Amino acid sequence: MPTLRFHGISREKALGFSEQLIKDLAIAFETEDDNISIEIVDSMFIRKGGHDVSPYPMVEIIAFERSEIIESQAAQAVTDALRDAGYEYSEIFYIHIDKENYYCNGECCE
DSSP states (O other): OOEEEEESSOHHHHHHHHHHHHHHHHHHHTSOGGGOEEEEEOOOOEETTEEOSSOOOEEEEEEOOOOHHHHHHHHHHHHHHHHHTTOOOOEEEEEEOOGGGOEETTEEOO
16 A cells, blocks of 8 residues: 556556556655556547547546645656656546555454
């Protein structure tokens, strides 16, 4: 935890920036590298009744709620990684999980 789900990007580009991004996010979230995971979601975007062949990246960050400063730093790290990979525009949003609703091996991890 945190988990990032990327939509609308290629796996190859994600592999190119994933190692550095995970390091940057670990610093922003004040956690260890191995607590962060990245998922690439195969998505088909449809616009105006047809397949959108060049969608912009959309990123879900699923995590425990943190301060606005920390969340902004993490969002900026993701934006910078995407921009460096050639994606000029992206959207990022948080899905907050309450600690009492997060379980590890069937036990609350709170």
